[in-house]
Amino acid sequence: MSRGAEHCGVSQSAASQHVQEVERRLGVTLLDRTKRPLELTPAGRVYSEFCRDVLRREEEFSLSLEALRGDVQGAVRVVSIYSAGLSEMSLLSARFAAKYPEAQLQVEYMRPDKIYDALREDVADLGLVSYPESSREIAAIPLRDEQMDVALPPNHPLASRGEVFPVDLNGYPFIGFDEDLRIRRELDRFLRAQGVEVTMTMHFDNIQMIKEAVALGQGISILPARTMQMEIEQGRLVAVKLNAPGLVRPVGIVHRKRKKFNRATQALLGMLLASREG
Amino acid sequence: MSRGAEHCGVSQSAASQHVQEVERRLGVTLLDRTKRPLELTPAGRVYSEFCRDVLRREEEFSLSLEALRGDVQGAVRVVSIYSAGLSEMSLLSARFAAKYPEAQLQVEYMRPDKIYDALREDVADLGLVSYPESSREIAAIPLRDEQMDVALPPNHPLASRGEVFPVDLNGYPFIGFDEDLRIRRELDRFLRAQGVEVTMTMHFDNIQMIKEAVALGQGISILPARTMQMEIEQGRLVAVKLNAPGLVRPVGIVHRKRKKFNRATQALLGMLLASREG
DNA sequence: ATGCAAAATTAGAAAATCTTATGATATGCT
DNA sequence: AGCATATCATAAGATTTTCTAATTTTGCAT
Numbered sequence: 001m002s003r004g005a006e007h008c009g010v011s012q013s014a015a016s017q018h019v020q021e022v023e024r025r026l027g028v029t030l031l032d033r034t035k036r037p038l039e040l041t042p043a044g045r046v047y048s049e050f051c052r053d054v055l056r057r058e059e060e061f062s063l064s065l066e067a068l069r070g071d072v073q074g075a076v077r078v079v080s081i082y083s084a085g086l087s088e089m090s091l092l093s094a095r096f097a098a099k100y101p102e103a104q105l106q107v108e109y110m111r112p113d114k115i116y117d118a119l120r121e122d123v124a125d126l127g128l129v130s131y132p133e134s135s136r137e138i139a140a141i142p143l144r145d146e147q148m149d150v151a152l153p154p155n156h157p158l159a160s161r162g163e164v165f166p167v168d169l170n171g172y173p174f175i176g177f178d179e180d181l182r183i184r185r186e187l188d189r190f191l192r193a194q195g196v197e198v199t200m201t202m203h204f205d206n207i208q209m210i211k212e213a214v215a216l217g218q219g220i221s222i223l224p225a226r227t228m229q230m231e232i233e234q235g236r237l238v239a240v241k242l243n244a245p246g247l248v249r250p251v252g253i254v255h256r257k258r259k260k261f262n263r264a265t266q267a268l269l270g271m272l273l274a275s276r277e278g
Numbered sequence: 279m280s281r282g283a284e285h286c287g288v289s290q291s292a293a294s295q296h297v298q299e300v301e302r303r304l305g306v307t308l309l310d311r312t313k314r315p316l317e318l319t320p321a322g323r324v325y326s327e328f329c330r331d332v333l334r335r336e337e338e339f340s341l342s343l344e345a346l347r348g349d350v351q352g353a354v355r356v357v358s359i360y361s362a363g364l365s366e367m368s369l370l371s372a373r374f375a376a377k378y379p380e381a382q383l384q385v386e387y388m389r390p391d392k393i394y395d396a397l398r399e400d401v402a403d404l405g406l407v408s409y410p411e412s413s414r415e416i417a418a419i420p421l422r423d424e425q426m427d428v429a430l431p432p433n434h435p436l437a438s439r440g441e442v443f444p445v446d447l448n449g450y451p452f453i454g455f456d457e458d459l460r461i462r463r464e465l466d467r468f469l470r471a472q473g474v475e476v477t478m479t480m481h482f483d484n485i486q487m488i489k490e491a492v493a494l495g496q497g498i499s500i501l502p503a504r505t506m507q508m509e510i511e512q513g514r515l516v517a518v519k520l521n522a523p524g525l526v527r528p529v530g531i532v533h534r535k536r537k538k539f540n541r542a543t544q545a546l547l548g549m550l551l552a553s554r555e556g
Numbered sequence: 557a558t559g560c561a562a563a564a565t566t567a568g569a570a571a572a573t574c575t576t577a578t579g580a581t582a583t584g585c586t
Numbered sequence: 587a588g589c590a591t592a593t594c595a596t597a598a599g600a601t602t603t604t605c606t607a608a609t610t611t612t613g614c615a616t
Contacts (some may be wrong), residue, residue, distance in 0.1 A: 010604090010605070010606090011605070011606055011607080013606065013607080013608095014604070014606075017604080017605085018605095021604095033612085033613090034612095034613075035613080036612085036613050036614060
């Protein structure tokens, strides 16, 4: 039952209560609870049968609906922020294509607010964003919290340190994010809380540009560790761990609430969620 | 759509909102709203097909479940208050037996609180009560408001009047209901509001006994008109209309909330509701 | 017996659904 | 065409359902 609950993305309690409510409505017990692991009663087997039947029929229905709509069979439309998408999707799209050769994966990169718009207007199925936020129309699924490291040019005095404290950053020229981005506000809040005074010399609306500027020695920055891997390998950047709690960039999936996903979307979502456990 | 809403026992608004929510989830329009009466779109037809299919399967399922449970196929267990049940059920049970010869109708009479208990304990399917009340576990369906007349012995001074006013009852010995019955409280409230002062000489827990006592000249009473018909025909009682608004005895059906009814119960409930329109 | 994993229970929060009241729109009649 | 009528849509708020977090209970294995 716990497994089932997780599979449905609800708590163990919800699953237990739901089963009991179904039993009450039908007036029969579906599970033999004197046995562990739980066993289906005869009525439970009949009910299970019925449910599978309905699900099968539902699958048929949504197939014929998609055919009717003239949808591209099994297309997923993903919209993503630049930073999360490039690392995430490049890995995933290959695996996805291998596993579901007939499905079609479209990824498009845009700024966060455009992503939410795209979902609302139903021109995209899934969104990959940082600081995912749910609202009346949008549901959010957290994926992971990305560690934030200090990004330095290789020749920087701090570059040889195993880790740095926030105060060590004091006084260095800093390259940040545009002010209308959520991550900028979060970083500002963090630096202020830690009593760090940096000089914001430039700001950009995406991580690529910041990395570029840091590599060119224009200043230092704080960026999600996994977005810098390539540059570190190439020796263009150095990432140093920041010894301070609570600074992470949450990344998650957003989608239109209670929207029926086609099979391709379900599959991709499944892969994304599976990668979360790792 | 309005018809459908009523059929499901919800408001027109709820139906409209629900259809729109389904449309949103599926991402298609189901109804062509530029036409009156409303027409199904192609997608709507496919969806309707799907729904019928599921309902059909659900019907099959509940059949095999009942078979499994060893239920008496198509038995309805009705529990009723004495007064409503006798007139209601005697009429209905014949019609029911004629229409559904294979079904089995069990009627049992008991006091109101026992009725609610029986439903909660699932030893009865439907309850017929006055002043139906819903609660966490119980749902109530109003059936009708019964007119309340003054019950008099044939030789009573008021018996020849076409109608009486509440104040006319002043001073007469009165035969009422037990104090723990809702109808007693309602009558008390009514008499007090009308400024009537009667002498409660006896009280009983059921209408039969009150009628008996009135017929024997022990006092007058106020009773639902339709429960006195037999005695009036026999000349044992006289009913006189009471000229005062707001005194009715609501009668309704109660049942356990969100409980799956078997076909026999659905059929009987249908007949009861159909009789309501009349 | 005792501990452990998994399910049941409880209370309270969150979300879905419903109702009432009101506004919009197609159709048919004059 | 203009108006009346019936029907559906929308809005705001209340109600009901469903969910989560925390805790307790239960079956099974050691």
